[in-house]
Amino acid sequence: MKRLTTSLTTLAALTLLATGCDADAGASTLRIAAWGEDFIEQGIPADEFVDGWDLTFESFVVSIDEIDADGESLPGSFEVDLSEPTGGRGHQLGTMTVPADRVPMVSWRVASVSARGAATRDGVTKTFDWGFDVSPKYVECDTQTLLGDGETTDVFLTVHGDHLFFDDLDSEAPQVAFDLIAEADADDDGDVTLDELRGQSLGGQVRYQVGARDIESLYGFIEAQARLVGHINGEGHCELE
Amino acid sequence: MNGTRFWLVCTALSCTTACDLETSLAPRVDLDVVVQPTQDTFTTNDDTTIQLAEARMALETIEFTTEGEMHARRGLLPALHDVLIPTAFAHPGHAAGGEVVGELGGRYVVDFLDPGAVLGAATLLSAEYSGANFGFSRAEARDGLDLDDPIIGHTFMLAGTATRGDVQVDFVAYVDQDLDRDIVGLPLAFTATEASTESLGLRFDPVDSIEGDSIFDGVDLVSLDDDRDGFVELSATEHTEAWATLRRNLQVHDHYAVEVIP
Numbered sequence: 485m486k487r488l489t490t491s492l493t494t495l496a497a498l499t500l501l502a503t504g505c506d507a508d509a510g511a512s513t514l515r516i517a518a519w520g521e522d523f524i525e526q527g528i529p530a531d532e533f534v535d536g537w538d539l540t541f542e543s544f545v546v547s548i549d550e551i552d553a554d555g556e557s558l559p560g561s562f563e564v565d566l567s568e569p570t571g572g573r574g575h576q577l578g579t580m581t582v583p584a585d586r587v588p589m590v591s592w593r594v595a596s597v598s599a600r601g602a603a604t605r606d607g608v609t610k611t612f613d614w615g616f617d618v619s620p621k622y623v624e625c626d627t628q629t630l631l632g633d634g635e636t637t638d639v640f641l642t643v644h645g646d647h648l649f650f651d652d653l654d655s656e657a658p659q660v661a662f663d664l665i666a667e668a669d670a671d672d673d674g675d676v677t678l679d680e681l682r683g684q685s686l687g688g689q690v691r692y693q694v695g696a697r698d699i700e701s702l703y704g705f706i707e708a709q710a711r712l713v714g715h716i717n718g719e720g721h722c723e724l725e
Numbered sequence: 726m727n728g729t730r731f732w733l734v735c736t737a738l739s740c741t742t743a744c745d746l747e748t749s750l751a752p753r754v755d756l757d758v759v760v761q762p763t764q765d766t767f768t769t770n771d772d773t774t775i776q777l778a779e780a781r782m783a784l785e786t787i788e789f790t791t792e793g794e795m796h797a798r799r800g801l802l803p804a805l806h807d808v809l810i811p812t813a814f815a816h817p818g819h820a821a822g823g824e825v826v827g828e829l830g831g832r833y834v835v836d837f838l839d840p841g842a843v844l845g846a847a848t849l850l851s852a853e854y855s856g857a858n859f860g861f862s863r864a865e866a867r868d869g870l871d872l873d874d875p876i877i878g879h880t881f882m883l884a885g886t887a888t889r890g891d892v893q894v895d896f897v898a899y900v901d902q903d904l905d906r907d908i909v910g911l912p913l914a915f916t917a918t919e920a921s922t923e924s925l926g927l928r929f930d931p932v933d934s935i936e937g938d939s940i941f942d943g944v945d946l947v948s949l950d951d952d953r954d955g956f957v958e959l960s961a962t963e964h965t966e967a968w969a970t971l972r973r974n975l976q977v978h979d980h981y982a983v984e985v986i987p
Contacts, residue, residue: 654905654907687973690972695909695976
């Protein structure tokens with residue numbers, strides 16, 4: 485249904501283009517914010533995890549740049565700790581003026597992802613402090629909002645923290661899981677390091693499928709997921725450049 | 726898979742290029758898709774020699790893709806094309822695989838040890854093709870199988886012998902791929918025109934011809950015969966870890982190829 489809605493919205497925009505591009509359509513303001521939703525700001529509750537862990541982020545820092553909407557750019561690089569609560573307003577990054585009477589397509593880049601937090605179950609706590617030098621560029625992010633002349637519209641560059649804990653790289657319906665990450669704590673000191681993730685082989689795992697990707701360790705798996713955290717306006721989709 | 730989408734594109738191309746029914750069909754050609762010979766004897770990374778006696782796979786819809794411009798993609802058509810073909814998303818489960826402009830639709834249980842078998846005729850729009858995709862399926866009786874065919878319910882049935890030194894075991898493996906798994910991006914360099922007469926070959930490579938990896942690497946069939954009865958079964962419930970490794974190996978697109986047969 486979402487895809488149909490997207491197509492109809494796009495079709496409406498195309499119709500506008502086809503019936504005449506009015507050069508005097510006016511201007512609209514986009515107010516750009518970065519947002520980690522409740523999962524990053526408040527934590528991921530146990531009922532979201534297939535294996536019952538409860539997880540909170542102490543920090544979730546992303547570096548965002550190359551923000552663009554229909555060719556208009558928002559200059560600068562923004563380092564934001566998405567774990568800081570915003571009450572749903574997100575972290576304001578700036579405003580842009582774009583032509584009205586169109587559905588803006590947004591692009592943006594996440595230059596790095598760092599997540600620090602703890603997962604707890606049955607009195608056992610596992611902490612983590614990870615950084616990934618991924619730099620995914622999200623393009624064609626469909627805001628699905630037709631801009632009105634003189635209006636101000638909020639655009640949320642949304643990061644999904646739960647994706648780091650998905651248990652499949654291809655499934656349409658992956659589970660959120662932590663058991664394998666907890667098992668990776670080889671020295672059992674309660675902290676799961678990146679080196680321990682590298683030492684956790686995926687060979688023989690029924691879950692954590694990777695398709696044809698050359699990924700053999702849990703580190704490679706989570707790093708690949710870190711490239712897929714970006715969305716638009718909550719659940720809206722982008723293309724990965 | 727994108728079968729419906731493919732035909733929407735065909736219809737759109739037909740309607741937008743002309744309104745005369747006789748001339749409105751976009752140029753296209755039907756070409757047979759043929760099973761190619763499979764290497765049935767090979768060696769794994771633990772020096773076990775595998776002799777395949779059975780290698781069948783259930784798949785659904787082979788797509789043929791182009792990264793370049795479609796012949797009729799001009800004017801308003803690109804926008805219409807983009808509406809009809811949603812692009813890849815930055816989200817698990819959405820993989821880039823080029824623009825689908827040809828396909829062999831339907832369900833098939835491919836017997837890779839029956840080379841020359843024709844799966845059907847693929848319809849290809851005239852275009853420069855650069856790749857192919859297909860989706861894994863699970864075999865069903867409606868796929869033309871006997872009701873007691875053991876592959877029913879599974880994606881793969883592989884059987885044969887595994888020999889290392891003077892030890893030999895018979896094996897059978899029933900591998901189930903999730904239904905949202907696709908093999909994406911098989912290389913294909915082919916220009917299809919209305920005058921094309923070639924066939925398209927579908928090949929299963931148990932050994933990756935470039936890297937040398939075999940589908941049974943990491944699956945020590947000989948050691949798995951812990952009761953020494955000379956027989957090993959791999960399934961979701963038998964030797965699950967080895968089964969999962971085999972399942973992973975079979976998801977690697979290096980073990981499949983689509984080629985042009987003059």
